[in-house]
């Protein structure tokens with residue numbers, strides 16, 4: 001046999017690629033956003049970026065009833081908790097963990113996971129919340145805050161929506 005079989009090189013090649021790939025995901029653990037693929041955070045219209053108002057505005061750490069803005073937010077979560085247990089006073093466009101680590105809103109599950117460890121574990125493996133996608137493909141998660149308000153998190157049953165209309169039905173319904 002004169003020429004080496006290219007197939008023999010395929011296996012080590014694949015292994016190297018796999019190692020490189022895993023290495024990059026592990027390294028990404030802390031730094032890279034979107035470790036879990038999620039839809040955009042469910043902000044209400046026009047509220048984000050928060051810095052449009054908060055940049056240059058003094059930080060008010062006093063626990064109080066908000067009146068000039070966000071008067072709809074009344075905390076019913078974490079007895080004795082306050083806004084800056086979660087929000088970053090230095091940059092309102094981000095969240096802040098108890099460790100001081102800054103987290104994007106796309107990764108708010110990190111925040112929740114600090115105190116709800118078992119649920120966070122279940123969520124990661126798809127036992128809690130909702131995960132879609134193929135077993136061997138990219139998985140799409142919902143953020144905790146897609147289902148629980150961070151300010152008043154007890155789950156409220158949603159009003160069921162009417163079933164979708166099949167295109168064929170809507171055609172038939174036309175006069």
Ligand code: HEC
Pocket residue numbers: 041042043044045047066070073075077081082083084085086087095105108111145150151
């Ligand atoms: C338990 C952590 C936590 C606490 C405490 C908390 N927040 Fe939040 N807040 C969040 C998270 C997470 C989001 C992002 C929700 C999303 O992704 O849409 C958020 C979203 C918001 C928003 C955007 C809401 C919208 O309409 O889209 C405002 C404004 C806000 N918080 C203000 C406050 C204020 C003011 C306080 C204190 C009175 C507070 N938050 C306390 C975690 C918290």
Ligand code: HEC
Pocket residue numbers: 046047048049050051052053054058059060061065066067068069070083084087092
């Ligand atoms: C349209 C302007 C505006 C936007 C946008 C806005 N805020 Fe505010 N925010 C305010 C004002 C004004 C206050 C003070 C309200 C008061 O004292 O009654 C405030 C207060 C707060 C407070 C209480 C602490 C403090 O420094 O007074 C938090 C926390 C907060 N905002 C978070 C957010 C977050 C998070 C967002 C984005 C998701 C956001 N805000 C977007 C205007 C805004």
Ligand code: HEC
Pocket residue numbers: 076077078079085108111112113114115116144145148149150153154155
């Ligand atoms: C600093 C700790 C802390 C953080 C961070 C935190 N929670 Fe909580 N959470 C609590 C505590 C304590 C309770 C129970 C007491 C209460 O309900 O006020 C609670 C209650 C809850 C409940 C209600 C459980 C029930 O009784 O049905 C839900 C849901 C929840 N949290 C979701 C979240 C989500 C989502 C986030 C992230 C946005 C989050 N929590 C962040 C401490 C935390």
Ligand code: HEC
Pocket residue numbers: 109112113116119120123128129130142143144145146147148155
């Ligand atoms: C697809 C919607 C959905 C998502 C996403 C979701 N939850 Fe839940 N969660 C629920 C429902 C439904 C319940 C059950 C409420 C009940 O029993 O009344 C619940 C219950 C809870 C409870 C109270 C019961 C318990 O098991 O301790 C906590 C705490 C909680 N969720 C935290 C979280 C956290 C943290 C995340 C993100 C890591 C998350 N949830 C993601 C829907 C969701």
